[in-house]
Amino acid sequence: MERQAALGEERIARQTLAALAHLPRRMPLDDWCEFDWMSVNHGDWPRWLAAVGRLPERPVGATNHLDRDAITAMADSQVLPGLEATLRDLIPWRKGPYDLFGVAIDTEWRSDLKWDRLVDHIQPLAGRRVLDIGSGNGYHLWRMLGAGADFALGVEPSWVFVAQFHAVAHLLGETRAGIVPTTLERFPQRPRFDSVFSMGVLYHRRDPFTHLGELKACLRPGGELVLETLVVEGDATTILTPADRYAGMRNVWFLPSPIAVTGWLKRMGFVAVELVDVTVTTEAEQHYSEWVGQRQSLVDFLDPDDPSRTREGLPAPRRAIFTARRPV
Numbered sequence: 133m134e135r136q137a138a139l140g141e142e143r144i145a146r147q148t149l150a151a152l153a154h155l156p157r158r159m160p161l162d163d164w165c166e167f168d169w170m171s172v173n174h175g176d177w178p179r180w181l182a183a184v185g186r187l188p189e190r191p192v193g194a195t196n197h198l199d200r201d202a203i204t205a206m207a208d209s210q211v212l213p214g215l216e217a218t219l220r221d222l223i224p225w226r227k228g229p230y231d232l233f234g235v236a237i238d239t240e241w242r243s244d245l246k247w248d249r250l251v252d253h254i255q256p257l258a259g260r261r262v263l264d265i266g267s268g269n270g271y272h273l274w275r276m277l278g279a280g281a282d283f284a285l286g287v288e289p290s291w292v293f294v295a296q297f298h299a300v301a302h303l304l305g306e307t308r309a310g311i312v313p314t315t316l317e318r319f320p321q322r323p324r325f326d327s328v329f330s331m332g333v334l335y336h337r338r339d340p341f342t343h344l345g346e347l348k349a350c351l352r353p354g355g356e357l358v359l360e361t362l363v364v365e366g367d368a369t370t371i372l373t374p375a376d377r378y379a380g381m382r383n384v385w386f387l388p389s390p391i392a393v394t395g396w397l398k399r400m401g402f403v404a405v406e407l408v409d410v411t412v413t414t415e416a417e418q419h420y421s422e423w424v425g426q427r428q429s430l431v432d433f434l435d436p437d438d439p440s441r442t443r444e445g446l447p448a449p450r451r452a453i454f455t456a457r458r459p460v
Contacts, residue, residue, distance in 0.1 A: 133182045136183075139185030140182055141169040141185075143187075145169060147302065148310060151301075152165060176291070180292060183219075183295065184295055198304075199279070203275075203304075204230075207233060210233050212234075225237050225421075227240075238422070242416065249411060257327060261285075262281045262285070262329065263328045264286045264331075266316075266330065268286075269297050270296070270309060273297075276309075281327075283308050286312070287311075316346050321346055322349070323355070324350070330347055330358070330360070341396065344359075344402075351458040354457060357458070359397070359455075368395055371392055390407050390454075393454060404455070404456060405455070406455050410450060411450070420432075
């Protein structure tokens with residue numbers, strides 16, 4: 133296992149260096165170039181590193197499809213010995229789907245549905261440098277590249293998702309996307325990105341205004357913010373603060389109305405603020421899969437007698453997508 137972990141560390145370090153080479157000049161991320169991946173203080177990290185080290189090499193002549201619902205890598209000979217078992221060692225797979233050399237990963241979230249709801253409303257990504265806060269395993273980073281982005285960087289503090297990203301990056305043979313294993317609060321905030329995405333993060337922040345300000349600090353003048361968050365129905369004064377859990381989650385602090393979010397964005401100095409979608413989350417988008425292991429999913433957190441309410445008696449998850457720009 134130690135040898136496989138060392139191979140995993142080498143692969144991750146190599147991919148990190150290659151990806152960071154695409155960043156704008158003077159982006160202060162040198163610490164990640166020399167990051168000691170073996171020193172991560174997480175009990176399962178050596179096991180996940182070992183899984184990355186066991187991955188088979190990408191076949192010569194393999195091709196990718198980053199503009200499909202499932203991020204796809206394929207070759208004439210689809211069978212890569214041990215691939216499925218190794219990818220299963222990285223469970224839980226929450227964002228996707230993926231189809232990697234014939235291994236179909238049915239993730240908990242159909243992240244392609246969220247992408248479909250926003251892609252026609254955002255500024256074209258062709259040639260842009262993109263930042264995705266709370267990127268998970270990087271599914272949307274690959275879709276951003278598929279839409280023409282020059283480079284896509286994820287910020288993600290969950291180590292299993294970092295390992296999954298590097299596993300997929302290796303199988304895709306891609307270096308135009310990278311991931312930084314930290315939070316936005318610790319990320320160097322400089323106006324170097326053309327587009328910044330924050331999807332499924334705002335409601336986890338105790339201070340939503342600080343989060344919006346940090347997102348703005350990462351955007352170049354004229355750059356676009358794409359914000360997706362949980363909302364509730366109501367007017368400009370409606371903000372739900374759960375007493376304890378919300379849909380099974382402890383770390384949900386604010387569920388504002390869409391009108392309230394629009395006001396927050398304008399108060400933080402964003403312009404051209406638009407609400408482009410509101411969608412109730414259903415099992416078609418979030419569901420249990422064997423690829424997430426022993427985890428509950430949406431159906432377990434809704435009232436079995438009234439699916440319009442959570443088990444806590446609160447409104448069921450409803451998500452809104454906003455676009456806004458940093459003034460020139």
